[in-house]
Amino acid sequence: MKVRVLGTLLGTAALAVPLLSAPAHGADTGRTAPPRTGFESSNGARWTTQPEEQDFLRAVDGASARTTLTTIGTTKEGRPVQLVRIAERPRTTSTVLLICSQHGNEPAGREACLSRVRDLAYATDRKTRDFLRGTTVLVVPTANPDGRAANTRGNSDGVDINRDHIALATAEGRAMAAVLRDRKPDLVYDLHEYGSTPKVYDKDLFDLWPRNLNTDPHLHAESQKLSDRYVRPTAHASGFTTGTYGIWTDPVTGEPTQQVAGDGQERILRNASGIKHSAGLLIESRVDALTEAEQKDEALNQRRRVASHLTSLDGALRYAAERRVPLALATTHARLAGFADRGPVYLGGADNDPAEPSEILADPPCRYVLTKDQIADVRDELALHGVAFKSTASGAHVPLRQSQRALIPLLLDSRATYPLTKGKSDTHC
Known part of the structure; x- marks a missing residue:
């Protein structure tokens, strides 16, 4: 052969x-x-x-x-x-x-x-x-x-x-x-x-x-x-x-x-x-x-x-x-860009379909806050996605300042199309 x-x-x-x-x-x-x-x-x-x-x-x-x-x-x-x-x-x-x-x-x-x-x-x-x-x-x-x-x-x-x-x-x-x-x-x-x-x-x-x-x-x-x-x-x-x-x-x-x-x-x-x-x-x-x-x-x-x-x-x-x-x-x-925590995140659109204003997080939150029940439900999925989070007495905080910054709103924002759960946006970190 x-x-x-x-x-x-x-x-x-x-x-x-x-x-x-x-x-x-x-x-x-x-x-x-x-x-x-x-x-x-x-x-x-x-x-x-x-x-x-x-x-x-x-x-x-x-x-x-x-x-x-x-x-x-x-x-x-x-x-x-x-x-x-x-x-x-x-x-x-x-x-x-x-x-x-x-x-x-x-x-x-x-x-x-x-x-x-x-x-x-x-x-x-x-x-x-x-x-x-x-x-x-x-x-x-x-x-x-x-x-x-x-x-x-x-x-x-x-x-x-x-x-x-x-x-x-x-x-x-x-x-x-x-x-x-x-x-x-x-x-x-x-x-x-x-x-x-x-x-x-x-x-x-x-x-x-x-x-x-x-x-x-x-x-x-x-x-x-x-x-x-x-x-x-x-x-x-x-x-x-x-x-x-x-x-x-x-x-x-x-x-x-x-x-x-x-x-x-x-x-x-x-x-x-x-x-x-x-x-x-x-x-x-x-x-x-x-x-x-x-x-x-x-x-x-x-x-x-x-x-x-x-x-x-x-x-x-x-x-x-x-x-x-x-x-x-x-x-x-x-992979390093997310640590700068700058720039918009897009919840919709494509390179041949400009995002609508409602689909653009021009100033994303600094983190998402999850309850105990929410983090219990999505802990494994966040880990598989390579998303870091910090456990708290009331649940967890998911900071955007990390490598997967652009992915996190797609997973946790209430306006995302396919969220794992709807976290609470926090702009005061």
Whole structure:
């Protein structure tokens, strides 16, 4: 078996890359051949099963010293939510987090993630190893294991996990929040699939950066660079078309005509991670068959969907390699900015939808005051969000002068759209 090494990380042309006939990473790969996913073994005829995924990840973890496999949560039905860490060193300059298959009926991104986990673990070329000396790659291969088992969008309770990054009501959402808090990724890359509308909304790939207005401007700019200069050009070089997620266009002029998704809603991962000081991108591959041949051959359709994700993912990893230092500087600046306790906080709006005056806290309170019952209800969620608070005899105080300053009003202000609880604003600290 031959393993394709990361094309755009190693060279300039996507997918035009050298092949490895066998792993050769000194003592940490042993003598075994690299494992294959169920998708690869069937040539795209079926998706990798969850038992196959577990065997695959265990094989990769056991073969490479640069990988670590941990369980970060357990679903209601008892399935593990797992995290793979890939790096040459215990500490690196930056961290990339791949979140795959939040929606269980969108499996193509998961297959791309599994393949790239293996490729990064087994790669022997100098450029990839140099990349992994400076960058840690974290991967959640299946963020919604129960949904994947049932082939449903939501989890076993029918909850859309990608709408749970504020409330943290699900085990899956809580697991990802803990990763964001503890690993502090500089980049969050979220892989999905979508159903097209012919002529007005039917690109091979759509992407979208954090639109929430509380995203640090430097990280907003980095996220757009990721899309404009890396992911989209890499996809185009491989013959895939791209567009902006949620925007319908006129089939003749190409001008935007309607917005059907993609606002600044804070409970969506790409926005939540932006508010929490990570650059990021949502990427969506087209599910629908492109040709008559794909209609007749499901494997052909599935291979195209996975190939488009693999290509876009290579663009994202090349961005992480080339923009490692500027990205780390941007995230560090964003994480420290909250301690200055200056500037507005936005309860609504987006980068393409200016906030109404009623949605802007031009002069936010210095803290929120919670009762004993309130802090008892939201203590765990605040901790998972990385929000510090001070317990008092009557409840708790949550100061805004901290790294998660912009997030706190979204969690506690009475005017927020998705508050955990409605705290009392205090302007006299």
